Amino acid sequence: MFDPPMPPVLSISRRTRRTPFTRRVNQHGVKGYTVYNHMLLPTHFKSPEEDYWHLREAVQLWDVSCERQVQVRGPDAARLVQYLTPRDISKLTVGKCFYIPVVDETGGMLNDPVALMLDEDRFWISLADSDLLLWVKGLAAGMNLEVAVDEPDVSPLGVQGPKAEDTVAAVFGERVRDIGFFRYDTLPFNGHDLIIARSGYSKQGGFEIYLDDSSLGEALWDVLWEAGVPHNIQAGGPNLIERIEGGLLSYGNDMTSENTPHECGLGKFCQTVDAINCIGRDALIRSIVDGPARQIRGVYMPGPAIPGPIEPWAVHAGEAEHAGRITSAAWSPRLETHVCIGMIESAYWEPGTEVIIETPAGPRAGEVTMLPFPGAAAN
């Protein structure tokens, strides 16, 4: 049974911060917002389905200013960034982006940001939805490290979709075509040198432009918009259907501080057993020795279409056993089934395992699979 009334209205104030692009987002008729790092994040413009098809075919501008940066500067900066994550930061160099699981002392996930090295002693950590600034500042103060930690005036603007490269190249020049995946270059705009990374929260390709001066927000939006008109540019945002198909996890939805990176399938980003000085390392080594008891998987769930979970849906298999829970789900108009992401217990995580999902619309049959879903990347 669904609760009335849905969908609710968002009451906004200074506390739900606007971005340098909010005026343009409103002008393009945003239909939904969420709040992410105390900031407005547009969720859809036409409908999630229409936005999905368009994202796979054209190019979209995404206001992802809510990916706030934690800036770490100073002689102890590299030491502190390494202390945050089981990923080996000694391999991070200027021009690279590293997806880093950030964990607490028990190995529980606190965020899954992207770290950029700007200089040997200067990093940006581009956040998912938690005030990681407070964790990093707290550690720095408690450990008495020689660093400055703050949130700079930096707001990423995403350009996503198969036509993103042509659009960004029309504004910033052909050099953007040489930027490798999870690499960045620095290119001029209105007297600023902007970091442009080939990255983003979709599998359709694209860039994130790290605008470092809020007053230039509309100028940057407008010049990219104009360049995108021949490619049918639209306003968009992280798309629920597309990101589930692509197996892109959402912190706070698919994982919380209860989960280790290994449960989240992020073991490939962890060099925990190497000689790194990272908080939670002992706990993570224990979890590696034991092996994770559950792990993130995809799950197919045929129709009829229902909204995704607001609270996790219990997953059963066979007799009333606990087999996991579904944390994200959406109807895929391309695969003509719901695509789900869930944390599945080890006895049931083999692809092909049949499960029962307890949705608000009653029990539904599901089938476990690996992420990403087939055809997630259109091109």
Add this chain to the structure above:
Amino acid sequence: MFDPPMPPVLSISRRTRRTPFTRRVNQHGVKGYTVYNHMLLPTHFKSPEEDYWHLREAVQLWDVSCERQVQVRGPDAARLVQYLTPRDISKLTVGKCFYIPVVDETGGMLNDPVALMLDEDRFWISLADSDLLLWVKGLAAGMNLEVAVDEPDVSPLGVQGPKAEDTVAAVFGERVRDIGFFRYDTLPFNGHDLIIARSGYSKQGGFEIYLDDSSLGEALWDVLWEAGVPHNIQAGGPNLIERIEGGLLSYGNDMTSENTPHECGLGKFCQTVDAINCIGRDALIRSIVDGPARQIRGVYMPGPAIPGPIEPWAVHAGEAEHAGRITSAAWSPRLETHVCIGMIESAYWEPGTEVIIETPAGPRAGEVTMLPFPGAAAN
């Protein structure tokens, strides 16, 4: 000029957490939500104006589960809580609630929570809107303190308004009438001992009941509702008009990490110059020596009625000087003027000073005053 479209729809998911009371809140026809500590917070049910009048006359149930607790336990718990705040924690005893400004190493506000001592070595810190858990955990880990820091399953339910005492007494007994302001008692409910404090984010009187088991949410709601029917109980939430009239500050709106407690008028809660071991103490002593350059004030702004600020409104006085900025505002149907809260520069903060406020509807005349506004507490 206002941006279309307003008001926007809130896209919800597991990440915008439900509470133990959300189903009841929806059943009572909530009209707006905000997101607060990654959790749904109802903002109004009929209209802000109707909810305002009702709050001053009757009793309301408020789902303020979003006031999450940071629990600090262990031999170093009192030392750590003292390290967080310039308020002298040695005066806090079991049964008391302390409003504590929490600051960073520069004296900037990170949160303005209420601390409860549950035992000599166990505290709850009841939060405003920031992930203070990460700050406290980071300090504890960095300082290698002997404490455990976590977020327990505790969801405050507010009972606010002049009929709150009769309502709560009908459920928990006459003993609640003896609870002093910012004191708490512990009373039984369904096999649990619940903390009941005389506190809350209104000036109409009332209680906050710290429910420590989510599964009992609807049972607690229902028994209070039934007890409140003779007093015309309604569902409500922190009311923008009422809290501005009462001078109750909102973290993220009226103050941020840019502001010291002294700028926020919270100097009376700080014993900074005493022999306490608090982070940011040196910086705060400097700010006391210098005196704050600006401070929070009330500002009257006559009609016609317009919505409050999403971004701060600039305040001028005389020639185009910077005199401050308005951070919260609402039309008061009782005072028949806008009541505003703003950070006002020292040259202009005397009550009676006439200022010009740059609103999205054009410049408006205003007059500085002290907080709270007259008649804020109805009884």
